[in-house]
Amino acid sequence: MAELNGKVALITGAARGQGAAEARLFVERGAKVIITDVLEAEGKELAESLGEAAIFVRHDVTDTESWDAAVAAGISAFGRLDVLVNNAAIYLMKPLVETSSEELERILKVNLLGAFNGIKAVLPAMTAAGGGSIVNISSQAGLEGLMNHSAYGSSKWGLRGLSKIAALELGPSQIRVNSVHPGPIATPMVPYLTTGPGSFPTLPLERSGLPEEVAELVAFLASDAAAYITGAEVTVDGGLAAGKFIPRNMQ
Ligand SMILES: NC(=O)c1ccc[n+]([C@@H]2O[C@H](COP(=O)([O-])OP(=O)(O)OC[C@H]3O[C@@H](n4cnc5c(N)ncnc54)[C@H](O)[C@@H]3O)[C@@H](O)[C@H]2O)c1
Numbered sequence: 001m002a003e004l005n006g007k008v009a010l011i012t013g014a015a016r017g018q019g020a021a022e023a024r025l026f027v028e029r030g031a032k033v034i035i036t037d038v039l040e041a042e043g044k045e046l047a048e049s050l051g052e053a054a055i056f057v058r059h060d061v062t063d064t065e066s067w068d069a070a071v072a073a074g075i076s077a078f079g080r081l082d083v084l085v086n087n088a089a090i091y092l093m094k095p096l097v098e099t100s101s102e103e104l105e106r107i108l109k110v111n112l113l114g115a116f117n118g119i120k121a122v123l124p125a126m127t128a129a130g131g132g133s134i135v136n137i138s139s140q141a142g143l144e145g146l147m148n149h150s151a152y153g154s155s156k157w158g159l160r161g162l163s164k165i166a167a168l169e170l171g172p173s174q175i176r177v178n179s180v181h182p183g184p185i186a187t188p189m190v191p192y193l194t195t196g197p198g199s200f201p202t203l204p205l206e207r208s209g210l211p212e213e214v215a216e217l218v219a220f221l222a223s224d225a226a227a228y229i230t231g232a233e234v235t236v237d238g239g240l241a242a243g244k245f246i247p248r249n250m251q
Helices: 017-026 040-049 062-078 101-128 150-173 211-222
Strands: 010-014 030-036 054-058 083-086 132-137 176-183 233-234
Touching: 010 017, 010 062, 010 101, 017 030, 017 040, 017 083, 017 211, 030 040, 030 062, 030 132, 040 054, 040 211, 062 101, 083 211, 101 132, 101 150, 101 176, 132 150, 132 211, 150 176, 150 233, 176 211, 211 233
Parallel strands: 010 030, 010 083, 030 054, 083 132, 132 176, 176 233
Antiparallel strands: none
């Protein structure tokens, strides 16, 4: 079990879904958490439910000034910053021929530029703390080509690459950077997903994942238990990216 005692973590897009599950688990494991999102009501409610260990800051990851304000609010509340989880993202499933350049730009701006802004914004605080851990939430769509995901997939491939470059450049400052690649996870981003045995028969574990299952991996990468892990890409996808799975009814 990854302990996070004494760590201060900023988690973007944490008002709901995986980010909210990460905020809850981080607090359970001893961390203080800065929950940020553009969704104010949900974010405030979550922070209140976590008591003194969490604050909510309204924050748009595309805006560098908003990043500076979120980091400053976190440091003023908790005194330091050790962990950044770049989790905020938006989704689009559409054939490439129907995807406009504006849609591609919008997705890249939130999912890739947002994380880039975040890495730069936390650097001074992490350097002052003597190091830190940055976890970038990419996707299975950032490991393989996924049909009808030209904009979203490009942003997630970009984030995977950015993670490796940041790991190389920030390693000497003892800042670790890793990417996480979830498969289908039941959250408001993909409301059509169901959960439970058999809910996703076309991947090896034959079910969708839960936000809490991603949170366990993110907590591990954020913790000192992962002290020698940087530049890695880790899946949490029920085996989806392992290869070409043949579902039972097609064997
Ligand atoms: N759910 C899945 O199947 C799945 C699969 C692979 C990867 N992911 C990735 O996991 C991460 C979490 O997604 P989720 O499934 O919890 O979805 P979600 O939609 O529930 O959560 C994403 C959050 O990001 C916030 N957000 C969007 N734009 C923002 C902005 N400009 N600034 C700040 N916050 C913003 C949203 O308000 C939302 O609360 C995302 O990076 C997503 O791409 C999800």
